[in-house]
Structure formats: structure tokens, C-alpha cells
Amino acid sequence: MTTQELVAQIQKKKSFLCIGLDVDLDKIPPYLLKEEDPIFAFNKAIIDATHHLCVSYKPNIAFYEAYGLKGWKSLEKTINYLNENYPEIFTIADAKRGDIGNTSTMYAKAFFKDLVFDSVTVAPYMGKDSVEPFLAFKDKHTIMLALTSNEGAFDFQTKQIDDKELYKHVLETSKSWKNAKNLMYVVGATKAEYFKEIRKIVPDSFLLVPGVGAQGGNLQEVCKYGLSKNIGLLINSSRGIIYASKEPNFAEEAAKKALELQVQMAAVLN
Numbered sequence: 001m002t003t004q005e006l007v008a009q010i011q012k013k014k015s016f017l018c019i020g021l022d023v024d025l026d027k028i029p030p031y032l033l034k035e036e037d038p039i040f041a042f043n044k045a046i047i048d049a050t051h052h053l054c055v056s057y058k059p060n061i062a063f064y065e066a067y068g069l070k071g072w073k074s075l076e077k078t079i080n081y082l083n084e085n086y087p088e089i090f091t092i093a094d095a096k097r098g099d100i101g102n103t104s105t106m107y108a109k110a111f112f113k114d115l116v117f118d119s120v121t122v123a124p125y126m127g128k129d130s131v132e133p134f135l136a137f138k139d140k141h142t143i144m145l146a147l148t149s150n151e152g153a154f155d156f157q158t159k160q161i162d163d164k165e166l167y168k169h170v171l172e173t174s175k176s177w178k179n180a181k182n183l184m185y186v187v188g189a190t191k192a193e194y195f196k197e198i199r200k201i202v203p204d205s206f207l208l209v210p211g212v213g214a215q216g217g218n219l220q221e222v223c224k225y226g227l228s229k230n231i232g233l234l235i236n237s238s239r240g241i242i243y244a245s246k247e248p249n250f251a252e253e254a255a256k257k258a259l260e261l262q263v264q265m266a267a268v269l270n
């Protein structure tokens, strides 16, 4: 999917919501455990109930890998279901990969070719030659960690190097990489006060912003400095939406949570 197509979807749906499909079998409605594939059954119900309120879904790969081969099968069914039924949705494999070049190429193939995702999250620690193999894929997006939502972000990312914080080096340096137009960045919603500085470096890039809901980030605060002329934000909530209820009406309850965020987004866009 191209960035222009994503922006068109945001404008059409008046939403820049990304719903995180972080499925934990201990948290889904217990009656679903009788299903042959409880993870897929849960995802399908959530997707069918919420697709009109969001523009993106982000399965976090850890939640699938944790269940071994069965988990990978559920992930494959989920991405195929999305691509077949809701091709307008921007899909994110939240895998946080990155390695030496030839290994990154294989990671990229796994998420762009075998599982047909629109984007994948990548860690920048190994530098340019670990990220460019992802950027080589046309109309695919590489979402690189810049300033993360967790407390540990302050261990390295905000440390000064040559009079500048490390996350600023990540943003600035990556702009010169081959096919940098395919880059997006992760900035945590819990770090709203940093968006002004970040927008000075990457005024037009899309930012994936996790951390509203369960982690306490604030949508309005993020939008205040995070919006770009192209909107430029995908705001993710996982637990705050998908675990709204353990009852048989869990998907409708999740849709209510998604609607609360979508209504706020529509107000911001107006």
C-alpha cells in the first residue's frame, strides 16, 4: 500500500487508529478456547466488528510465536483474512527485527512475501545495512523504533551523543538511507512532549504511536504536536480495545472502545 492510499483511507474513515492484535489466550473469552483456532476466531470477530473504525491492524508477532507452529498458523490466517476481506487496511507486522544484511533480507521476505504485510517494525541498533534490505521492497514500509513508549527508552535513546540525543541521530541519519521514503518511525504516546522536536527532524514522516490506553498515553497531547500536513500519525491501542470484555459480546465491546478513540480522531481532523 502506498502512503497516499493510507492517507486517503484516514480521510475517508476520519480515523488514524491502529488496533493491536496482541492475543493472549489467558485474556480472551474462555468459551473461544473450544474453537479449533481460538486466536483466529478472536481476531476475526474483532476485525469484523472494528474495521470501519480503524485504518490499520498491528499483530505483535510475539503473541503468535509464543504458541509455536499453531501461533504462526493463526497469524497467517489473520493476515490472509485481512488481505482478502479488507484490502484497504494497512497491516503492520510488529516484529522489531534487524540483523546483518543478508539476514534482514530473509526477515523482509518473511513479512512482505510469505506473510503479505504492508509494513514491519525494525530496531535501528545495527544501522544502515540492517535496515536497507527492508527498504528495498517497493510499496512496503519499514517502521523503525525512534523513541519508544517504555521507561527503558531513557536508558539509551535519550542519551546525549555529540550534543544530541541518540533518538535524534536515528531520525536524522536514516533520512539519507536508500529508499528512505519507505521509512516510518515509532514514537511512544507516553512521550508526547518530544513530538515537537521530532517533527522538526521528520516533518512529513508517518509516526506509529503506541501507548494510548493501557500505557496511559494521551491522544490529544500527541496530536497537538504530532500531526503533519498529511496527518502523519497512526495511533495504536491493543489491550485497551481488544480486551474490553470476556463475554460473548466482546467484539461489540471492543468496537465501543475503538469508537471512543475514532470520535476523538474525527474531531481532531475537523
Ligand SMILES: O=C(O)c1cc(=O)[nH]c(=O)n1[C@@H]1O[C@H](COP(=O)(O)O)[C@@H](O)[C@H]1O
Residues within 6 Å of the ligand: 020, 022, 060, 094, 121, 147, 148, 149, 150, 186, 187, 188, 210, 211, 212, 213, 214, 215, 236, 237, 238, 239, 240
Ligand atoms: O513497536 C511497537 O508497536 C511498540 C513500540 C513501543 O515503543 N511501545 C509499544 O508498546 N509497542 C507495542 O505496541 C503495543 C502496545 O500495546 P498496549 O499497551 O496493549 O496498547 C504492543 O504490541 C507493544 O509491543
